[in-house]
Amino acid sequence: MTETNRSWVLDSYPDGMPEAGNWRLEEAPRPTPGAGQVLARAIYLSVDPYMRGRISKAANYAAGVQLGEVMHGGAVAEIVESDHPDWKPGDLIETMGFGWREWAVLDPETTGPNGLRRVDPSLGPIHAYLSYLGMPGVTAWLAMQDIGRAKPGETVLVSAASGAVGQVVGQIAKDAGARAVAVASSADKLAWCEEIGFDAGVNYRERADDLADAVKEACPDGIDVFFDNTAGPIHDAAMKNLALGARIVICGMVSNAGTFDQPDMGERHLRRILVARARMEGFLIFDHMARWDEARRALAAMAADGRLKFKTDRLDGIKHMPQAFVNLLTSRNFGKQLVQAGPDPTA
Amino acid sequence: MTETNRSWVLDSYPDGMPEAGNWRLEEAPRPTPGAGQVLARAIYLSVDPYMRGRISKAANYAAGVQLGEVMHGGAVAEIVESDHPDWKPGDLIETMGFGWREWAVLDPETTGPNGLRRVDPSLGPIHAYLSYLGMPGVTAWLAMQDIGRAKPGETVLVSAASGAVGQVVGQIAKDAGARAVAVASSADKLAWCEEIGFDAGVNYRERADDLADAVKEACPDGIDVFFDNTAGPIHDAAMKNLALGARIVICGMVSNAGTFDQPDMGERHLRRILVARARMEGFLIFDHMARWDEARRALAAMAADGRLKFKTDRLDGIKHMPQAFVNLLTSRNFGKQLVQAGPDPTA
Numbered sequence: 001m002t003e004t005n006r007s008w009v010l011d012s013y014p015d016g017m018p019e020a021g022n023w024r025l026e027e028a029p030r031p032t033p034g035a036g037q038v039l040a041r042a043i044y045l046s047v048d049p050y051m052r053g054r055i056s057k058a059a060n061y062a063a064g065v066q067l068g069e070v071m072h073g074g075a076v077a078e079i080v081e082s083d084h085p086d087w088k089p090g091d092l093i094e095t096m097g098f099g100w101r102e103w104a105v106l107d108p109e110t111t112g113p114n115g116l117r118r119v120d121p122s123l124g125p126i127h128a129y130l131s132y133l134g135m136p137g138v139t140a141w142l143a144m145q146d147i148g149r150a151k152p153g154e155t156v157l158v159s160a161a162s163g164a165v166g167q168v169v170g171q172i173a174k175d176a177g178a179r180a181v182a183v184a185s186s187a188d189k190l191a192w193c194e195e196i197g198f199d200a201g202v203n204y205r206e207r208a209d210d211l212a213d214a215v216k217e218a219c220p221d222g223i224d225v226f227f228d229n230t231a232g233p234i235h236d237a238a239m240k241n242l243a244l245g246a247r248i249v250i251c252g253m254v255s256n257a258g259t260f261d262q263p264d265m266g267e268r269h270l271r272r273i274l275v276a277r278a279r280m281e282g283f284l285i286f287d288h289m290a291r292w293d294e295a296r297r298a299l300a301a302m303a304a305d306g307r308l309k310f311k312t313d314r315l316d317g318i319k320h321m322p323q324a325f326v327n328l329l330t331s332r333n334f335g336k337q338l339v340q341a342g343p344d345p346t347a
Numbered sequence: 348m349t350e351t352n353r354s355w356v357l358d359s360y361p362d363g364m365p366e367a368g369n370w371r372l373e374e375a376p377r378p379t380p381g382a383g384q385v386l387a388r389a390i391y392l393s394v395d396p397y398m399r400g401r402i403s404k405a406a407n408y409a410a411g412v413q414l415g416e417v418m419h420g421g422a423v424a425e426i427v428e429s430d431h432p433d434w435k436p437g438d439l440i441e442t443m444g445f446g447w448r449e450w451a452v453l454d455p456e457t458t459g460p461n462g463l464r465r466v467d468p469s470l471g472p473i474h475a476y477l478s479y480l481g482m483p484g485v486t487a488w489l490a491m492q493d494i495g496r497a498k499p500g501e502t503v504l505v506s507a508a509s510g511a512v513g514q515v516v517g518q519i520a521k522d523a524g525a526r527a528v529a530v531a532s533s534a535d536k537l538a539w540c541e542e543i544g545f546d547a548g549v550n551y552r553e554r555a556d557d558l559a560d561a562v563k564e565a566c567p568d569g570i571d572v573f574f575d576n577t578a579g580p581i582h583d584a585a586m587k588n589l590a591l592g593a594r595i596v597i598c599g600m601v602s603n604a605g606t607f608d609q610p611d612m613g614e615r616h617l618r619r620i621l622v623a624r625a626r627m628e629g630f631l632i633f634d635h636m637a638r639w640d641e642a643r644r645a646l647a648a649m650a651a652d653g654r655l656k657f658k659t660d661r662l663d664g665i666k667h668m669p670q671a672f673v674n675l676l677t678s679r680n681f682g683k684q685l686v687q688a689g690p691d692p693t694a
Contacts, residue, residue, distance in 0.1 A: 264617065282623060
């Protein structure tokens with residue numbers, strides 16, 4: 001990491017599935033913080049499915065990235081210069097408002113997801129603040145508390161189960177005494193899911209032709225909680241296997257990454273929702289910032305006593321950011337996708 | 348009404364939209380009650396959209412009607428003979444377990460929807476026990492209490508708004524201080540909706556080509572509560588206009604009556620559910636029998652002080668039952684559809 005600030009700028013909106021060429025790498029001098037600001041250097045950059053929504057012109061829950069603008073994203077970073085009394089050089093932070101770049105000038109008075117959260121290295125590897133101690137973990141925890149509410153003996157089906165949110169959901173389900181069933185794209189991923197406690201798994205690629213039957217085999221009593229990170233064919237297969245009183249968490253739709261700007265055509269499941277008296281609810285962590293610390297404490301406690309294990313997929317070098325994101329959207333990652341942008345002082 | 352018992356028996360499963368010819372009229376002698384039973388004569392027979400699900404071989408929330416079996420349905424009836432201490436001749440009852448027939452032997456110990464509920468003529472016309480003081484009204488009340496939860500100033504969109512459930516939903520919404528918007532199939536129906544308090548209306552036939560725009564015009568701040576009795580294109584138009592935190596009650600899907608046994612293909616709205624953090628939930632009154640009286644008391648109070656008005660569409664003679672049902676499924680009724688099968692002692 002140098003005095004130069006490399007950053008990935010959106011060069012074109014993707015036409016369907018994003019490609020690495022939708023971004024271009026720009027170089028600029030390392031910036032200088034103004035009054036009340038801090039300068040931070042990226043250690044780990046986060047790669048998350050929600051970013052697909054930021055590079056579409058379609059209406060979405062957050063303002064999109066403009067052409068020529070630095071791509072939005074979160075990071076774990078180190079404060080290097082500070083003109084703010086609460087922060088000093090060497091402090092470690094996590095923020096969703098960093099961007100795909102090496103250096104960022106940040107305003108510590110910012111609130112919400114783009115605010116600065118202190119990273120405590122004693123709770124786990126600092127990059128865990130981008131996964132099970134950060135946004136994905138907090139999402140999993142609060143959505144299971146508020147919507148999923150798994151009870152002992154119930155069946156919880158998790159799509160993208162080896163992903164950043166899915167791994168945590170499965171272990172929360174097990175912790176609640178429920179049966180956890182993973183849906184993932186490979187035998188390796190399903191083996192990992194089993195290792196962290198999932199009771200059964202469905203390989204959606206291998207069983208693409210009879211996916212609803214495969215889900216039924218894995219969930220013979222039906223699905224009480226469907227934690228949906230993918231939408232698409234996995235969603236359809238799950239909806240055909242709802243138990244009475246099922247709860248469906250709509251958390252992500254990564255399988256639509258290649259068709260994001262088109263209407264999502266397919267089978268609708270309203271009668272299944274009626275017959276099962278099911279509840280389907282959308283969950284976005286941004287509505288629940290006040291409970292972030294509560295959730296993180298619970299997750300740190302699970303990790304501390306071995307109830308929460310986690311796999312990370314890391315690429316080294318900011319040059320890999322676009323490809324890491326494309327890998328995530330096409331299931332080529334295995335575990336939470338990260339890019340290391342600079343040295344980790346705790347490693 | 349004679350010593351003969353005419354009843355409508357399912358003759359064939361409909362292929363698509365039901366036709367009157369799917370049933371045949373059978374005659375048998377008036378039956379005799381056994382030990383502990385009562386004999387009741389039908390006064391008003393109910394015609395309801397849920398009956399479509401009873402004549403499909405597809406899995407559903409209640410067992411279907413077998414070929415050759417009397418069609419399922421509710422009625423307001425008069426006890427004529429009784430071998431049960433709680434009931435005497437002349438007592439008026441409502442039950443969902445009557446069937447499309449003139450005379451029925453009933454077991455007063457039956458519980459649940461098919462049990463016998465006492466009709467109090469002082470609360471309204473006795474046929475109201477098939478509409479706003481009965482299953483449709485209780486459905487509207489409890490689903491708005493549990494799922495809709497309309498707050499002052501919110502917008503409540505109701506599909507099939509001049510139907511048995513829809514009329515009540517709109518007036519509950521107004522009573523809660525919300526803005527009520529009707530979707531119906533004709534100017535006459537919308538005029539009635541306005542008369543009972545709806546603030547705006549959408550004619551889905553007139554605006555079939557730009558229904559989402561029509562809904563947007565009627566709901567400029569978005570839809571906070573969507574009470575869906577229809578599914579289909581109205582559902583799609585509503586889902587494109589959700590406000591943040593919208594609640595969607597899945598109560599009926601009458602627009603699918605002609606395609607009931609086929610997958611419901613079309614646009615899926617998962618991203619809209621996520622972006623709006625919306626909650627969609629199926630509601631079936633059968634889960635809430637213990638609260639039936641509580642709901643009816645609330646509805647009777649609304650009717651007593653003029654906050655609840657109601658329109659009924661009545662045909663005279665049991666011979667009209669199949670056609671009355673087909674009329675309902677094709678929006679040819681106007682208000683709650685009933686058939687009068689025998690003299691009303693209170694009229």
